[in-house]
Amino acid sequence: MDHKVVIDLTGFEQLCFNCRAILEDGPKHRIHGYLLCTECADIVSLLRVHCWQACLVCALADEADDIDCEDVQNFLDKPNTFVKQYDWKHCAVCDESEGLLYTPCERDGQAETAIGIRAQAIEEFDEAERTDHSLFLRFVHDQMAFHRDNQNDAAVEELHSVVIGKFRRIFGHKHWRTITAMQEYGQMLCGKGHYEQAEALYRTLVDDADPEHGPDSVAVLCIINALGSVYAKRRKLKEAETMFVRALDGFKRQVEKKDVRTLTAAFNLAGIYQDRGKLSDAMRMYHVAAYGFKDIAGHSDPTAITAFTHLAALCSARGVVEEAERAYNFALQGLAESHRQNSIEVLSLKLGLGVLLRDQQRLKDAENLIQEAYKCLREAASDYAPGALTCLGTVYARQGRVAEAEMSFMDAAEELSVRGDDDATYANLFNLGHLLHNQNRLAEAEAMYRKAWDSARLVAGLKHATSCTIVEALGSICEQQDKYEEAEEIYKQSLARDECHIDRWTSFVLCINFHKMTGYN
Known part of the structure; x- marks a missing residue:
């Protein structure tokens, strides 16, 4: 599963994008995705009211209409001495409506000039200018954007190295600006799949942070x-x-328990526990993350939805029925509030909730949910549709609607044979065999059990719980038909050395899917 990156909100994210002032606690102004202080946001609103389309950095009276140039200059936070020093005639940030405060103003063939000016300014930034670093960061941001837009990874990497080197020398290794620059560089490496390089980069910072010399700072924790x-x-x-x-x-000590950084770490830890098969620990951490994000960001928060989805699945698998049902409903509520009612994610959740209700013998409610999910999945041509149809067949079977159950299993088998979904195939064949067995159609049931066993031992191995369940049913039906030698051979094969080896988590998933589609543990 994907793990979330924590941004140090005490650092980079809580600075005004324009003037780099530290933003106070409380509501933030966000324009085109960028956080601004109240003063900068007011000026942007003023510019919008007057439909000012001129370059914001030039701040020339004849271009500014009736807006006071001094206000514009303050807004830009660019000292006149700096502009004069480099004879800067073209801005690094302009109002392009969709790229407010961000898009490089490099029209009219001035791209190379603008790049050169920024590169020179970045290169000459040194310890003497440490008190006026906001302009430096502005140039870095714009230069980085240009290189990324042009997919120049080498230039981006070189610029990151320059920034990190300067910050380390000027501010120190543990300063939040240094750490933020390194984190951004690491994210870029991860985005390109260069995980080994990202690991080495992060490792150097973590190794420098010795816990014996005091608790880790928030930036280091990120x-x-x-x-x-x-x-x-x-x-x-x-x-x-x-x-x-x-x-x-660390986050628990440094910030509140329901701070987004603490909850993100809990969410990430839950995923690792889940991958390592520590399911009780995973449930506990998902519970912390799910309800925490719900409380601070609402049901529709994406991480809250994901955490509730995982929590529901794990609780359902572990038989924690009330908690599972509550988590399913919270996840569905969040998806509805985020206007994703008809997504595959919603249909999968409804299917899971339907299976949970089936196992509680709330068959009518289960039928309605699973039937709705199957209909929509089939219309969407989803690979989940045959599995949903199989689950619907198990509800029909429990209701005594044998003909409908058999038809569901047969139709699902036909669809699964086309899609090649082996684990769903053997679960469906087992269902069909069990249904025929209960009707005393022993020869037909035996044939279905044999097909299910052939598929199961290829996917899960001879000694997996699902394979053993099928073997028990197959051996039993052979004994019923006085085929004792065949039953003995089946049991011997089941006890033979198994060449199939699967990890703990895959084994668990196979068991869960088999239970969902058959109702057998």
């Missing part, structure tokens, strides 16, 4: 979380767990 995410991507699950535990413990 890096620790990022390193955990990289470990998870590289399937170093034990190391990832160590990092996420450290991040979670």
Whole structure:
């Protein structure tokens, strides 16, 4: 599963994008995705009212209409001495309506000039200018945007290295500006799939942060979380767990328990616990993350929805019925509030909730939910449709509607044979065999059980719980027909050396899917 990156909200994210002033607690102004202080947001609103389309950086009286140039100059936070020093005639930030405060103003063939000016300013930034670093950050941001827009990864990497080197020398290794720059560079590496390089980058910072010399700062904790995410991507699950535990413990001490950073670390740790098969621990962490994000961001928060979805599935599998049903409903409520009522995600949740109700013998409610999910999945040509039809067949079977159940299983078998979904195939064949067995159609039932067993031992192995369930049914039906030698051979094969090896989590998933589609544990 994907793990979330924590941004140090005490640093980069809580600075005004324009003037770099630290934003106070409370509601924030966000324009085109960028956080602004109240003063800057007011000026942007003023510019919009007057439909000012001129370059914001030039701040020339004849272009500014009736807007006071001094206000514009303050808004830009660009000292006149700097503009004069570089004879800067073209801005780095302009109002392009959709790229307000961000898009490089490099029209009229001035791109190379603008790039050169910014590169020179970045290169000459040194310790003497540390008190006026906001302009430096502005140039870095614009230069980075240009290189990314042009997919110049080498230039982006070089610029990141320059920034990190300067910040380390000027501010120090543990300063939040240094750490934020390194985190952004690490995110870029991860985005390109360069996880080994990202790991080495984050590792240097984490190694420098010695817990014996005091608790980790919030900025360092963000890096620790990022390193955990990289470990998870590289399937170093034990190391990832160590990092996420450290991040979670640190955030609990440094910020509130329901702070987004604390909850994100809990969410990430839950995913690692789940991948490592520590299901009780995973349930506990998903519970913390799900209800925490719901409380601070509402039901429709994407992480809350994801956490509730995982929590529902795990609780359902572990038989924690009330908690599972509550989690399913919260996840569905969140998706409805985010206007995703008809998504595959919603249909999958409805199917899971329907199965939960089936297992509680609330068959009418289960039928309605599963039938609705199947109909929509079939219309969407989803790969989940045959599995939903199989689940619907199990409800019909429990209601005594044998003909409808058999038809559902037969139709699902036909669809699954086309799609090649082996684990769903053997569950469906087992259902059909069980239905025929209960009707005393022993020869037909035996044939279905044999097909199910052939498929199960290829997917899960001879000794997997699902294979053993099928073997027990197949051996029993052979004995009923006085085929004792065949039954003995089946049992011997089941006890033979198994060449199929699957990890703990895959084994668990196969068991869960088999239970969903058959109702057997």
